[in-house]
Amino acid sequence: MYELFKDLGAWLVSGDRWTGPDGIGHRLVEHLQYSLLATVIAAAIALPVGLLIGHTGRGAFIAINLSSFGRALPTVGLVVLVFLASGLSMWPVYIALVALAVPSIVTNTYAGMTAVDPEVRDAARGQGMRAHQVLLQVELPLALPLIMTGLRLALIQVVATATIAAYVSFGGLGRYVFDGLAQRDLVQVLGGAALVAVVAVVLDLALAGLQRALFRHRPAKQA
Numbered sequence: 001m002y003e004l005f006k007d008l009g010a011w012l013v014s015g016d017r018w019t020g021p022d023g024i025g026h027r028l029v030e031h032l033q034y035s036l037l038a039t040v041i042a043a044a045i046a047l048p049v050g051l052l053i054g055h056t057g058r059g060a061f062i063a064i065n066l067s068s069f070g071r072a073l074p075t076v077g078l079v080v081l082v083f084l085a086s087g088l089s090m091w092p093v094y095i096a097l098v099a100l101a102v103p104s105i106v107t108n109t110y111a112g113m114t115a116v117d118p119e120v121r122d123a124a125r126g127q128g129m130r131a132h133q134v135l136l137q138v139e140l141p142l143a144l145p146l147i148m149t150g151l152r153l154a155l156i157q158v159v160a161t162a163t164i165a166a167y168v169s170f171g172g173l174g175r176y177v178f179d180g181l182a183q184r185d186l187v188q189v190l191g192g193a194a195l196v197a198v199v200a201v202v203l204d205l206a207l208a209g210l211q212r213a214l215f216r217h218r219p220a221k222q223a
Helices: 002-013 024-056 060-072 075-086 091-114 118-126 131-168 174-183 186-215
Strands: none
Touching: 002 186, 024 060, 024 091, 024 131, 024 174, 024 186, 060 091, 091 131, 118 131, 131 174, 131 186, 174 186
């Protein structure tokens, strides 16, 4: 075991391993590109849906059932299915990653909206605010902490799952995992997995820091 971790350390710090089109730097950029783009697309889809459901109270079953759907989604199976339908492209990967991220964002956005005190809504309406003003100026700011939590969860899930890009012959850090498995190179497999884990932790810590910075002046019960 000691030798394995020693070899893993040597693999990670090797100068040659960080340069070139197959280097860690290049694969890291690819992985971040896949993950961030998929999360942004998912947020653009899921945030309006979650806000609408939470604001109107209609379609709550969608937000509730999406959570179970996200856990049961066979990501690799979806990639293969879309791959067979669309051919060799990144579309299968992005579709699978977006489908994975949407449930977390929708359910947390809905939860944040329903957690807003009804008396606060009524007070806003009593001051003459229209429906869209109540949504954007009252409900959304109060729901934002839970919305941010949903975005964090979605991003971490996507980062961990973006390794599937290598399954259909594209790049990212998953390339080390799949190539290592094909070559029976355990060090390379562990190296790829460790890099994915580190990226996920760093991004989560960065978003957690941003969340604390945004809401540091709020009362503890709302943060």
